[in-house]
Amino acid sequence: MVDGGEWDRRSVLRGAAVLAGAAATAPLSGGAATALAGSGDADALFKAGKFEEAGRAYEEILRTDPTNLHAARRRGYVGLLANQFPDAEKYLKMALKLAPEDKDANYYLADCYLRQDKLSLSIPHWQAAGEEIYAKWFAAVRGKPYRIHGDIARVPWQQTDPMPLVEASVNGGPPKRFTFYTGTGWLGLSSTVAKEAGLSPVASQKIEFLNGVIWQYFGVLDSFRLGGIELRNIPVGWSATESGEDVDTDSDGIIGTWVFYHLLTTFDYAGRSLILRRRTPETAGKARAAATRAGAKPLPLWLAREHGCHSRGSIAGIADSGTQVVGVLCGGHSEVTAVVNGEKAKQLQIRIDYDRPVETFAHSHPVVTYPCYPKEIRLGNAVAKEVYCYTNPNSPLAPNGFDVSAAFFHSFHKPNNITLDFTDMNLYIARGKAT
Structure with a gap:
């Protein structure tokens, strides 16, 4: 929180990334x-x-x-x-x-x-x-969406922290700076880039944001190119303040899970690159073979509520959770290694620093979380010990009807490469650069 009790934009963006595991998996109303x-x-x-x-x-x-x-x-x-x-x-x-x-x-x-x-x-x-909104948006898409041209792209990261950035072209234009995050769904553009691309909204909605509102707009983009891979006819969204200004100026847009699940995607943290391939049984087989050579066994991959990626991992304090369902988020803007469910943190007797509350955001509303320090968190063979995490005492344990003890974030993946295979629904995580 900044002087005068106002929430600053960077804390909001950080909080959005840190707590998106909860936001992305909010329960349905029925x-x-x-x-x-x-x-x-x-x-x-x-x-x-x-x-x-x-x-x-x-x-x-x-x-x-x-x-x-x-x-x-x-x-x-x-x-x-x-x-x-x-x-x-x-x-x-x-x-x-x-x-x-x-x-x-x-x-x-x-x-x-x-x-x-x-x-x-x-x-x-x-x-x-x-x-x-979804109904109006998708009704405006003519023909097959997400048409893929090209076979493979290896896109270097322009930066890793505080959030990864890659270059991409919108409608054949000059390179723009895009972050990526599997805690969100669609491909998002800044208002400025949407205007430059000549986009017209087919649907819109006003949403509460901090102490005011922003407008969300939805349209259809002709072309989005990442290195040697081009996607055509893509549903996209963009946001603007009531005066029409960009909501965020840290990037020109954000690439979400809807793009990534159309491809075989490797987030090569150790190699600082994004590797994209056509999603076929052949490329899935090659990914499995490469993971086997690296000593990584396939982990299950589940997708909840359009974009929420989950697998099996474990977390330990004085007690050990054993292998349970965990959220897996790649990219985004977060300094913590994981967010641990509040109830689970107490059950496992994880050390929680209640003297240092962290004021952040979830669902665009203020939330107070606390630093916590699990003895170990594990995803496959990838392990982190005594690392900085958050816990939210009020977060639901079963936001989708099934228990999610923790969500693993950007910082956890840094020594590794992680591949999401939406053909066979496997996740592979291995130490070092992707081959």
Whole structure:
């Protein structure tokens, strides 16, 4: 907080990155986590992150009770987490036959179509879920979105801290400075770059931001080039103050997970580069082989609420969590190594420095967090010991219906390279530069 009690922009941006694990995984409004009678065991498995076992348990419920809305919806969500689209569609459509207006089932099915670039099919479900902005935005996309040209790009970072920056071209223009962050979804532009690119909004909304408001605009971009990879026909967003000025001047835009899940993406922290390849079974196989040579075993990758990447990791204080579901965020603006759930930090008896509160932001509102120092945090073979983290005593443990004990951030990944494979839904993390 700056003099006079006002929140400065940099603290807001830092807080947005630090706490985006919570913001990106906010619960849906329709009560999907409420269990119906007879589904308690399945819900317990789901909450514990045992998704395959939970999926089988929900199927067993549906065999004896095919009218169980909760089981159908949740089984569809299990499929969606792993990008198992036929399963997700089957059970979400089953749920919607039982309750056509169910907001959560409609949201999940809309997301399922979004991930497959079936935007026209997603539109009525966004509308039913109450997401009119998405419906208007995607209705304006003509033809196949995210058309990929080129096979591979290795894009050097212009800087690593306080946030990574890479150069990219918008509609064939001169290089612009883009950061990237898997804690956000769409490709975002500054208001200035959107104007230079000649973009016109197809949808807009006013949102509260600090003590005022900003406008969010949504449109469709012709071309976005990162080195040897070009994406065409891309949904994009941009923001402006009420006077039309840029909200943030630290970069010209931000690349989110929607771009990255269309590609086989390696965040090569040790090599200070972003490696992008066409997403095919062949490139996925090569990524697995390279990880094996580096001694990295495949970790599961789950995608929640459009862009929230999760895997399995562990965190330890005096007690050890064992392997649990954790959030995995690459890029962004954060000095901490991880954000630990407040309830989990107490359970594990992690040292928390309550004498040094950190005033930051989540959901554009002030939040007080505290420094904490786990004895160890681990993702696969990547380990950090006695590192600086935050904990938020009021953060929910199960924002998506399943427990997330911690979220690993930018600083954790620095000695490593990390690959997100959305074809086989695997995550690979290995020490050193990517080969």
